[in-house]
Amino acid sequence: MAELDVNAVRADFPILTREVNGRPLVYLDNAASTQTPRAVVDDIEHIYYTSKANVHRGVHCLSQEATSAMEASRERVRRFIGAESTDEIIFTRGTTEAINLVASSYGELLEDGDEIILTVMEHHSNIVPWQLLQARKKIAIKVVPILADGSLDLDTYRSLFTERTRLVAVTQVSNVLGTVNPIAEITAYAHERGALVLVDGAQGVAHLKVDVKELGADFYAFSSHKMYGPTGVGILYGRRELLEAMPPYQGGGEMIGHVSFTGTTWADLPYKFEAGTPDYVGAAALGRAIDYMEGLGIDAIAAHEHALLEYATKRMLEIPGMRIFGTAPGKSAVISFLLGDAHHYDTGILLDQLGIAVRTGHHCAQPLMETLGIEGTVRAAFAAYNTFEEVDAFIAALKRIQPLLS
Numbered sequence: 086m087a088e089l090d091v092n093a094v095r096a097d098f099p100i101l102t103r104e105v106n107g108r109p110l111v112y113l114d115n116a117a118s119t120q121t122p123r124a125v126v127d128d129i130e131h132i133y134y135t136s137k138a139n140v141h142r143g144v145h146c147l148s149q150e151a152t153s154a155m156e157a158s159r160e161r162v163r164r165f166i167g168a169e170s171t172d173e174i175i176f177t178r179g180t181t182e183a184i185n186l187v188a189s190s191y192g193e194l195l196e197d198g199d200e201i202i203l204t205v206m207e208h209h210s211n212i213v214p215w216q217l218l219q220a221r222k223k224i225a226i227k228v229v230p231i232l233a234d235g236s237l238d239l240d241t242y243r244s245l246f247t248e249r250t251r252l253v254a255v256t257q258v259s260n261v262l263g264t265v266n267p268i269a270e271i272t273a274y275a276h277e278r279g280a281l282v283l284v285d286g287a288q289g290v291a292h293l294k295v296d297v298k299e300l301g302a303d304f305y306a307f308s309s310h311k312m313y314g315p316t317g318v319g320i321l322y323g324r325r326e327l328l329e330a331m332p333p334y335q336g337g338g339e340m341i342g343h344v345s346f347t348g349t350t351w352a353d354l355p356y357k358f359e360a361g362t363p364d365y366v367g368a369a370a371l372g373r374a375i376d377y378m379e380g381l382g383i384d385a386i387a388a389h390e391h392a393l394l395e396y397a398t399k400r401m402l403e404i405p406g407m408r409i410f411g412t413a414p415g416k417s418a419v420i421s422f423l424l425g426d427a428h429h430y431d432t433g434i435l436l437d438q439l440g441i442a443v444r445t446g447h448h449c450a451q452p453l454m455e456t457l458g459i460e461g462t463v464r465a466a467f468a469a470y471n472t473f474e475e476v477d478a479f480i481a482a483l484k485r486i487q488p489l490l491s
């Protein structure tokens with residue numbers, strides 16, 4: 086496996102040369118959004134300057150070019166995640182919309198008394214859509230707890246199934262703890278018990294090789310902006326027969342076969358779930374982000390991030406009072422921590438003064454915070470372009486602010 090040439094990678098990201106508060110930017114907020122390489126921004130610019138026209142309906146050249154760019158990207162996504170057909174790849178606004186689509190549309194097929202299983206480490210976007218469904222259907226939501234190291238309690242997971250369990254919705258990687266869940270094992274058990282599995286891949290797809298077949302995912306959702314792509318675009322993968330059985334999510338243009346006041350028919354997949362004009366420029370540029378990641382090599386990215394994780398974790402533990410949340414074996418390069426009793430927000434503000442961008446707060450995972458008995462954490466998360474020197478700068482900053490906070 087080729088190693089990443091991190092300096093070459095950094096040169097692809099102009100934003101990394103800027104300063105913040107008079108210091109070189111150290112961007113460690115990658116679990117919230119990654120930065121975007123020149124190739125992707127150039128692609129967006131190119132489409133805006135040469136081929137911007139509404140997709141699908143056009144007979145004219147520009148519309149056909151815009152359509153081809155978006156459909157080529159759909160095929161890139163299909164190959165990237167190992168789906169069988171582009172009919173199974175639906176463009177959405179992001180992970181959140183993808184999960185809402187399933188909760189709303191697949192949710193329509195559920196019956197009162199049915200049960201779904203979530204985990205306590207889910208992002209709000211994989212909790213609240215199911216709670217909204219509860220306003221329409223009397224479904225029960227059961228929650229898998231975690232063990233002390235932040236891994237899922239799989240014994241309890243298995244014990245939650247009944248004949249009424251219809252769906253498990255689980256994150257591939259925790260955006261707080263970094264835990265990488267054993268998705269293949271989770272799906273195998275669910276399928277044995279006749280339930281489907283939706284996988285929230287928002288923190289997975291940028292860091293792990295994903296094959297939806299190997300994972301056994303019935304649905305898989307992710308966001309472009311967390312994988313070096315443009316904002317405003319995401320993907321829902323769904324197995325064809327499931328998508329075919331599901332009613333449309335939103336109504337409008339593009340998603341219809343024929344509209345009449347005596348009865349309207351739906352378009353074929355995937356368009357049935359793509360009402361209205363999509364972000365066709367962003368959708369096209371997502372394909373370029375995938376090319377970029379594959380050019381670096383997903384395994385090389387993962388190995389680099391893992392090395393940064395190990396180094397940073399070891400150095401952070403040199404600091405008095407350091408508390409790290411999430412120590413599951415094989416975790417992803419996300420470190421949630423608190424410095425003694427210091428408030429996460431104060432820590433984040435002081436780090437920002439030193440040019441270091443981290444995220445603070447509950448990370449859209451309030452039930453997990455409740456389980457951990459805290460209000461929030463500071464979170465540092467690594468991407469392909471982070472360096473060991475940046476980890477050193479981060480550690481030096483932590484050591485500098487630690488006395489101020491205690």
Ligand SMILES: *Cc1c(COP(=O)(O)O)cnc(C)c1O
Nearest residue numbers: 179180181208210260287288308
């Ligand atoms: C970011 C994130 C989401 C939501 O993604 P959006 O792009 O905001 O829709 C969902 N789940 C996890 C695990 C995330 O990290």
